[in-house]
Amino acid sequence: MSQDEAEFAGFFAASWEPCLRAVAASTGNMTLAEEQTAEAFARAWASWHKLSRHPAPRAWVVRTALNAGASWWRRRSKETALTGDDIAAADSQGIGLDSALLTALRRLPARQREVIVLRVFLDLDIDTTARQLGIAPGTVRAHLSRAMTALRNELAPATTSEIER
Amino acid sequence: MSDDDYPDDSVLTQQLRDSLSHVATSERPPLAQITSRGRAHHRRRLAALAGFGGAGVAAGTALALGLTGALSTGALSTSGPGAHAGGAGTTRTTAAPAGSTGAGSKASAGTIQTAAFTLTGNANGTDTLVLTMKQVFDPAVFQQALAQHGIPALVKTGEFCTSSPAPANPAAIGVLSIQLPAGLPHKGKAMVATSAQPSSELIADTKTVIDPARIPTGTELFFGYSSSGHALFFDLIYPGSYSCSSDKPPMSRG
Numbered sequence: 001m002s003q004d005e006a007e008f009a010g011f012f013a014a015s016w017e018p019c020l021r022a023v024a025a026s027t028g029n030m031t032l033a034e035e036q037t038a039e040a041f042a043r044a045w046a047s048w049h050k051l052s053r054h055p056a057p058r059a060w061v062v063r064t065a066l067n068a069g070a071s072w073w074r075r076r077s078k079e080t081a082l083t084g085d086d087i088a089a090a091d092s093q094g095i096g097l098d099s100a101l102l103t104a105l106r107r108l109p110a111r112q113r114e115v116i117v118l119r120v121f122l123d124l125d126i127d128t129t130a131r132q133l134g135i136a137p138g139t140v141r142a143h144l145s146r147a148m149t150a151l152r153n154e155l156a157p158a159t160t161s162e163i164e165r
Numbered sequence: 166m167s168d169d170d171y172p173d174d175s176v177l178t179q180q181l182r183d184s185l186s187h188v189a190t191s192e193r194p195p196l197a198q199i200t201s202r203g204r205a206h207h208r209r210r211l212a213a214l215a216g217f218g219g220a221g222v223a224a225g226t227a228l229a230l231g232l233t234g235a236l237s238t239g240a241l242s243t244s245g246p247g248a249h250a251g252g253a254g255t256t257r258t259t260a261a262p263a264g265s266t267g268a269g270s271k272a273s274a275g276t277i278q279t280a281a282f283t284l285t286g287n288a289n290g291t292d293t294l295v296l297t298m299k300q301v302f303d304p305a306v307f308q309q310a311l312a313q314h315g316i317p318a319l320v321k322t323g324e325f326c327t328s329s330p331a332p333a334n335p336a337a338i339g340v341l342s343i344q345l346p347a348g349l350p351h352k353g354k355a356m357v358a359t360s361a362q363p364s365s366e367l368i369a370d371t372k373t374v375i376d377p378a379r380i381p382t383g384t385e386l387f388f389g390y391s392s393s394g395h396a397l398f399f400d401l402i403y404p405g406s407y408s409c410s411s412d413k414p415p416m417s418r419g
Contacts (some may be wrong), residue, residue: 003242005200008200009196012193012196012199013193013196015191016190016193017193019191020183020190020191021186021188021190022186023189024188025184025185025188028351030189030191036196038194038198038199038202041199041203042199042200042202042203042205042206043203043206044203045199045202045203045204045207046203046204046206046207046208046210048203056227056293067166075391098184098187101180101184116181120178120181120182121181121182121185144174146176148174148177151177152177153176153182
């Protein structure tokens with residue numbers, strides 16, 4: 001095994017699970033997430049000579065995976081209105097994610113969801129998140145703020161009703 | 166979260182991260198499967214960078230090689246969905262079939278059709294080659310078509326190249342899967358791919374599935390066209406270490 005292969009093997013072993021989780025949480029479909037994540041890691045290996053020097057290779061993998069699935073989601077969103085909790089609930093059962101949370105995540109605009117994935121799920125700092133998305137740090141903060149507000153509003157009624165019971 | 170985020174978000178952030186930790190993940194796939202897929206990506210990208218993305222290159226090559234007819238704009242290019250280059254030219258490229266652009270498939274391989282062969286990208290990353298060879302077989306066009314489909318190959322006419330020591334027979338390791346035309350055995354040619362003696366030649370009307378992901382690292386396919394028998398000899402060679410001869414090598418190797 002060459003040094004490159006050994007490095008990539010280490011990265012793959014350590015990063016598969018967190019990347020898959022982030023992709024699954026974003027897409028809500030584990031089967032699709034597995035395929036997209038595998039594809040992203042394959043592309044990572046194809047570009048490993050560059051990616052090995054990348055400041056946030058996991059973010060690259062997750063973004064590549066989500067981009068790979070973007071067309072799939074565009075097709076699906078045309079076929080099925082993504083407003084029903086039933087869809088998210090059905091999907092979330094397959095990945096073990098709270099259905100209300102999944103529904104809320106899926107209702108976010110794509111850019112806000114990307115910021116959540118990179119900033120919250122992959123724990124990148126604001127500047128790195130901004131570089132990954134090719135936007136200004138201030139824009140990341142704005143997207144993050146709007147996303148968190150939207151998520152809080154989406155999740156609050158359920159929490160409140162549980163308390164009131 | 167750092168201090169550049171809103172303090173009120175910390176509870177929600179933790180809730181999101183906790184939820185993520187409950188996501189049930191499956192076992193990670195074998196590394197070899199990922200790297201094999203990655204190598205196929207790499208080959209396709211190299212092929213694209215090698216200059217097969219320009220219609221001008223394809224047209225220039227075709228003219229230099231004396232092809233009859235004119236290549237339409239976009240012929241042998243990596244045309245996007247919906248693109249179609251047909252007309253009176255001898256080479257026609259069509260977009261990949263619907264559903265073939267998913268993960269792991271070829272982004273824009275589509276179908277390349279000439280008088281001598283048809284090469285079609287499949288959704289699973291393989292390619293189906295059907296030979297007709299009813300007209301003069303053009304090695305440069307065939308090599309271009311293979312490269313466009315991410316298949317590294319050297320193609321020659323009247324010459325047969327081999328490496329020593331030779332890599333495995335591509336038919337024996339699944340790089341090529343040959344479906345014989347109806348009515349064979351064909352004039353005594355060693356066409357039948359058996360486990361004991363894999364085929365080393367393709368003849369007209371042979372349908373062959375090529376799996377670029379199975380090409381061993383450091384090797385490429387070789388195709389040598391024999392005009393006398395209208396047959397296409399094939400093998401794997403090491404690109405930096407091979408020799409060619411007008412004599413056809415022994416037919417089969419395990």
